[in-house]
Amino acid sequence: MARRVSRRGGNIVTIHDVARHVGVSPMTVSRVINGEKNVREETRAKVLASVEALNYSPNLAARSLATQDSARIGLLYSNPSVAFLSEFLLGILSESSQSGAQLLIESCEGPEGATAALEKMKANGCDGVILSPPLSDSSRVAKILRDMNLPFVGVAMARPDPLVCCVTIDDFKAAFSMTKRLIELGHQRIGFIKGHPNAYASQTRFEGFESAMKKANLAVDPAMVAQGYFTYRSGFDAAERMLSLKDRPTALFCSNDDMAAGAVATAHRLGLEVPDHVTIVGFDDTAMASSVWPELTTVRQPIADMAALSVRLMNDQIRAKRLGRPFEPVREIRDFALIERQSSAPVQSSG
Amino acid sequence: MARRVSRRGGNIVTIHDVARHVGVSPMTVSRVINGEKNVREETRAKVLASVEALNYSPNLAARSLATQDSARIGLLYSNPSVAFLSEFLLGILSESSQSGAQLLIESCEGPEGATAALEKMKANGCDGVILSPPLSDSSRVAKILRDMNLPFVGVAMARPDPLVCCVTIDDFKAAFSMTKRLIELGHQRIGFIKGHPNAYASQTRFEGFESAMKKANLAVDPAMVAQGYFTYRSGFDAAERMLSLKDRPTALFCSNDDMAAGAVATAHRLGLEVPDHVTIVGFDDTAMASSVWPELTTVRQPIADMAALSVRLMNDQIRAKRLGRPFEPVREIRDFALIERQSSAPVQSSG
DNA sequence: GTCTGATATGTTAGCGCTAACAAAACGGTT
DNA sequence: AACCGTTTTGTTAGCGCTAACATATCAGAC
Numbered sequence: 001m002a003r004r005v006s007r008r009g010g011n012i013v014t015i016h017d018v019a020r021h022v023g024v025s026p027m028t029v030s031r032v033i034n035g036e037k038n039v040r041e042e043t044r045a046k047v048l049a050s051v052e053a054l055n056y057s058p059n060l061a062a063r064s065l066a067t068q069d070s071a072r073i074g075l076l077y078s079n080p081s082v083a084f085l086s087e088f089l090l091g092i093l094s095e096s097s098q099s100g101a102q103l104l105i106e107s108c109e110g111p112e113g114a115t116a117a118l119e120k121m122k123a124n125g126c127d128g129v130i131l132s133p134p135l136s137d138s139s140r141v142a143k144i145l146r147d148m149n150l151p152f153v154g155v156a157m158a159r160p161d162p163l164v165c166c167v168t169i170d171d172f173k174a175a176f177s178m179t180k181r182l183i184e185l186g187h188q189r190i191g192f193i194k195g196h197p198n199a200y201a202s203q204t205r206f207e208g209f210e211s212a213m214k215k216a217n218l219a220v221d222p223a224m225v226a227q228g229y230f231t232y233r234s235g236f237d238a239a240e241r242m243l244s245l246k247d248r249p250t251a252l253f254c255s256n257d258d259m260a261a262g263a264v265a266t267a268h269r270l271g272l273e274v275p276d277h278v279t280i281v282g283f284d285d286t287a288m289a290s291s292v293w294p295e296l297t298t299v300r301q302p303i304a305d306m307a308a309l310s311v312r313l314m315n316d317q318i319r320a321k322r323l324g325r326p327f328e329p330v331r332e333i334r335d336f337a338l339i340e341r342q343s344s345a346p347v348q349s350s351g
Numbered sequence: 352m353a354r355r356v357s358r359r360g361g362n363i364v365t366i367h368d369v370a371r372h373v374g375v376s377p378m379t380v381s382r383v384i385n386g387e388k389n390v391r392e393e394t395r396a397k398v399l400a401s402v403e404a405l406n407y408s409p410n411l412a413a414r415s416l417a418t419q420d421s422a423r424i425g426l427l428y429s430n431p432s433v434a435f436l437s438e439f440l441l442g443i444l445s446e447s448s449q450s451g452a453q454l455l456i457e458s459c460e461g462p463e464g465a466t467a468a469l470e471k472m473k474a475n476g477c478d479g480v481i482l483s484p485p486l487s488d489s490s491r492v493a494k495i496l497r498d499m500n501l502p503f504v505g506v507a508m509a510r511p512d513p514l515v516c517c518v519t520i521d522d523f524k525a526a527f528s529m530t531k532r533l534i535e536l537g538h539q540r541i542g543f544i545k546g547h548p549n550a551y552a553s554q555t556r557f558e559g560f561e562s563a564m565k566k567a568n569l570a571v572d573p574a575m576v577a578q579g580y581f582t583y584r585s586g587f588d589a590a591e592r593m594l595s596l597k598d599r600p601t602a603l604f605c606s607n608d609d610m611a612a613g614a615v616a617t618a619h620r621l622g623l624e625v626p627d628h629v630t631i632v633g634f635d636d637t638a639m640a641s642s643v644w645p646e647l648t649t650v651r652q653p654i655a656d657m658a659a660l661s662v663r664l665m666n667d668q669i670r671a672k673r674l675g676r677p678f679e680p681v682r683e684i685r686d687f688a689l690i691e692r693q694s695s696a697p698v699q700s701s702g
Numbered sequence: 703g704t705c706t707g708a709t710a711t712g713t714t715a716g717c718g719c720t721a722a723c724a725a726a727a728c729g730g731t732t
Numbered sequence: 733a734a735c736c737g738t739t740t741t742g743t744t745a746g747c748g749c750t751a752a753c754a755t756a757t758c759a760g761a762c
Contacts, residue, residue: 028741030719055474060453061413062747065746089441094456268619269620292613293616363748366749379712382710391711410749412747412748417717417748418749
């Protein structure tokens, strides 16, 4: 009896190949791949080794057909520092292409424009939304999403909302650490440029700064605190005011990199060398930080990593919703890192 | 006999629903959907009517599982201006999520690192690769891909290679236009900062500049041409040399935005206002162009659009290859645009 | 009418994976 | 040892679609 011609591609490694290689059933392999818990540690290790050895990678089409979950994840952003966006997208992409999620991307102008964008997403069959800052901090956007009954995950939120699933760093601690580092370098007159007033991160970062100053018994001179708006120009202007003071700061802590870059430009314009005459540090470690010269000392958020994690959380949440299981909001906190580049140095004795 | 619980989602319209509705077999419906020819006109019409009535739309996962064609598109990039990357990714993403393509992303350090990255992609079942600049211009990378028998599409290539499928703008014409515009503004001493010598775009852009100058009977003073490397710092340094000349240029044309931003910083440092004392323009319209102050006049490439198009070309190419049909390389040229912002102005009478 | 070669439709099985169920192995009681 | 609950593994079927094969239908020729 002539066996029907197989439609198999030929060289594609499937879950069955792995199963045979290990000597277990395909189902067990599936369980390992999907990180289910009821698998003996020994078995899991063997399967993972085979996966590695055979260079297996799951067929997403088959998976989403089997699970009936072709998750469509919406991505809503609103004029972030575009360098942030790039890393954010990389993280989202690498993860979502692995999980086979489909992406719907929309941008909007602040929380006001969110309704329209979200409705469009919902109409396109969106199952859940990932919010990038500053939208992730907007209670207004959160309310819209809840009203729409759409699950969501916020990335880089600065305000802990126990009801919202999110991925963040500890902004307070990060600002605290950076300030502490500046103090260790001998700086005492430290200027601070705040971020946009409607982003909670702005407030949190300032509080971290204040707290570190207080702990070192250093006064926070109101003349040394300026309101910024996360833009280059606002950093430029704020720095101009502070660096023109008779008793100017020896260090400037800017709440993001764009403002720090603006501050560096101002310093140069005023004839001040960075870091010889003034130390300037930023926050976020966006592309801006390492494009300008001198490159900026800054706080690094693992943005791509956080974005990738947000996709995983979103998938979990969507699946839970689909299966009618409860899903309790998770707040994942990732580690930040202080990145010391050329824009910071120990304080010089002469101004 | 208790029937096993179905895993059907519930309200999803499938090909079977349509078939039942029309009174034919699912296969016939499939044939109609896929535009096969051996279907009676009358049947086809009935099926199409039902598809319309039931609002059926095919399940992409099921189809690609059945046809064994799930295009996996690789994306290879190498430290581009990261702002470029962001737009690039947005374009890729929006298109690939529509065509159901899977994405594999890898970065590498210059063409040297490409081999490893590409082999990893191939091992992961990649069907074709999209290259962003400067890799798209690398003949070395092109050779590797040809040796691997992997189709590829280059984005924003500056060197026309008739054998390579690509999406570009006309760099020559763009540089020509920008130069012409500067001349119209009254500038005659125009400095040019070249891009990295190993990117073909650098040469092409310079030629466009030269050509426009020649056409206006303006000499290109060798002292007014500097070698840059597409980095902020190189723009900073090159501009310092040129702007310190006794007979300094009234305008600087930088081969990308990062260098233009560096040039602006230098100008400020030298006490020159932009654009009052010197006009500085860039190229690419990356995020950098509108983050710095003053915002840069520049040449805009429709990057997102080009990236989206590259995905479509890739899909076509992969499909052609799979069906064993020939595919002749396409060279798609998109329009650029001159974006005039605050860093350029008519020449001032007094330096 | 019946045979022929086309054309139109139906049937079957399987793409790779996982939900649901079933069975086996294990650990601790009595 | 028999019993129980838990944890780990296996079995079966099916997600929606289409390739390959099988059959039915039809037009024209003898």
